[in-house]
Amino acid sequence: MSIEPQAETSQDTTLVAADSGAHWLARYQKSLLNVFGAPQRVLVRGQGALVWDADGKEYLDLLGGIAVNALGHAHPFVTSVIASQMATLGHVSNFFTSPSQIALAEKLLSVVKAPEGSAAFFANSGAEANEAAFKLARSYGNTQGKPTILALEGAFHGRTMGALALTAKKAYRAPFEPMPAGVEHLPFGDLGALEAALATGTVAALVLEPIQGEVGVRPLPPGYLKAARQLTRQAGALLIVDEVQTGIGRTGDWLAYPGVYGPDFMPAELPDALTFAKGLGSGFPIGALVTIGPAATSLLSAGQHGTTFGGNPVATAAALATLHTIDTTGLLAAVTERGEALRAGLRAVEGVTEVRGAGLLIGFDLDAPCAPELVQAALDAGFIINAPAPGTIRLAPPLILTEAQARQFLDALPGLIHTAKTPIQHRDSETA
Numbered sequence: 355m356s357i358e359p360q361a362e363t364s365q366d367t368t369l370v371a372a373d374s375g376a377h378w379l380a381r382y383q384k385s386l387l388n389v390f391g392a393p394q395r396v397l398v399r400g401q402g403a404l405v406w407d408a409d410g411k412e413y414l415d416l417l418g419g420i421a422v423n424a425l426g427h428a429h430p431f432v433t434s435v436i437a438s439q440m441a442t443l444g445h446v447s448n449f450f451t452s453p454s455q456i457a458l459a460e461k462l463l464s465v466v467k468a469p470e471g472s473a474a475f476f477a478n479s480g481a482e483a484n485e486a487a488f489k490l491a492r493s494y495g496n497t498q499g500k501p502t503i504l505a506l507e508g509a510f511h512g513r514t515m516g517a518l519a520l521t522a523k524k525a526y527r528a529p530f531e532p533m534p535a536g537v538e539h540l541p542f543g544d545l546g547a548l549e550a551a552l553a554t555g556t557v558a559a560l561v562l563e564p565i566q567g568e569v570g571v572r573p574l575p576p577g578y579l580k581a582a583r584q585l586t587r588q589a590g591a592l593l594i595v596d597e598v599q600t601g602i603g604r605t606g607d608w609l610a611y612p613g614v615y616g617p618d619f620m621p622a623e624l625p626d627a628l629t630f631a632k633g634l635g636s637g638f639p640i641g642a643l644v645t646i647g648p649a650a651t652s653l654l655s656a657g658q659h660g661t662t663f664g665g666n667p668v669a670t671a672a673a674l675a676t677l678h679t680i681d682t683t684g685l686l687a688a689v690t691e692r693g694e695a696l697r698a699g700l701r702a703v704e705g706v707t708e709v710r711g712a713g714l715l716i717g718f719d720l721d722a723p724c725a726p727e728l729v730q731a732a733l734d735a736g737f738i739i740n741a742p743a744p745g746t747i748r749l750a751p752p753l754i755l756t757e758a759q760a761r762q763f764l765d766a767l768p769g770l771i772h773t774a775k776t777p778i779q780h781r782d783s784e785t786a
């Protein structure tokens with residue numbers, strides 16, 4: 355007699371009973387480490403660019419899980435690919451490989467236009483991708499007698515110790531010193547400072563973001579990246595570009611690098627290494643380091659780095675499904691168009707003083723330090739946005755955001771800014 359698997363497959367998979375938002379938050383406070391502060395809402399469901407909270411309220415998600423939900427929530431193709439991969443083969447360890455891991459490496463190298471001899475390493479997050487990049491830089495520096503790794507002021511590269519050493523913000527670093535040694539932060543966009551640092555002959559690598567996301571979407575100044583590529587090459591230092599937030603369609607291109615480099619970008623001017631994560635798996639955790647060309651690729655050899663989960667069949671299948679969908683639905687062009695329209699619309703809103711970004715990675719400044727109040731007012735009105743600084747808002751919506759959804763936010767924004775600037779004690783009397 356055989357045991358029928360039917361009983362199991364037809365089982366109800368609801369493991370958590372429903373509760374109200376307020377109850378969930380009280381339970382959160384008693385059970386989760388308080389490193390994030392109080393969560394804004396308890397979210398239970400998503401569809402496209404919309405999410406719903408535990409009390410049934412609907413939101414237009416203009417942050418996309420911080421530039422992660424590239425194809426929105428519950429994308430049918432990504433969902434089915436993940437489910438079918440898990441039902442076929444979910445994890446194998448890196449003693450083995452799988453077709454989806456190899457196919458993703460090939461696809462990633464092809465969209466990056468990486469030359470022959472390039473290679474991918476898969477991790478589980480942005481910080482982990484940057485840890486691999488840090489080890490690449492350190493290993494190169496140790497063979498060359500170059501102990502210094504340069505990063506930029508305003509940089510965000512993650513919260514693990516190596517990535518944190520590259521991250522500039524003092525409040526993130528100070529409690530955890532000493533940092534891994536050798537990292538120096540240069541003034542943002544200052545080519546003279548870069549030249550002077552490279553002239554010491556001690557620099558193994560320069561690590562930077564083409565557009566700094568966490569400080570409020572700040573692109574490198576025109577010409578900086580091109581000059582940095584030439585100067586690092588002349589000095590025998592690696593150029594490592596963190597595309598964790600900007601890569602994989604976010605800016606309307608597979609990479610932000612060419613657009614920030616300038617109109618005369620050629621594939622030969624690619625950096626020595628690139629890192630990816632956020633949008634790569636459409637919400638399934640995955641990170642990647644791509645080494646460009648045989649020299650960079652030979653810097654880490656067998657046994658020098660590793661990960662248990664990294665590159666597993668499910669994560670790589672999720673990323674393959676993401677890249678395939680971006681490719682086959684004309685999404686890059688749509689992101690460029692939608693982003694331009696959104697930025698033009700934002701520039702016309704009273705109270706908005708500056709609008710920055712590329713594609714659907716957008717930062718805008720307000721004429722008052724009311725960004726946290728604006729986030730709150732937007733949330734109450736059913737819009738999820740983010741305030742990386744007191745006077746700055748960041749948007750990183752799903753790449754599938756429709757024109758009507760973008761318009762909905764632009765139409766609401768003047769009223770939301772007004773509410774954000776109104777002291778709370780006056781708000782009730784206004785609506786009464």
Ligand SMILES: *Cc1c(COP(=O)(O)O)cnc(C)c1O
Nearest residue numbers: 479480481510511512596598599
């Ligand atoms: C988010 C981010 C990271 C860190 O990624 P995690 O997945 O949070 O570890 C690194 N670099 C940049 C540019 C980022 O935006």
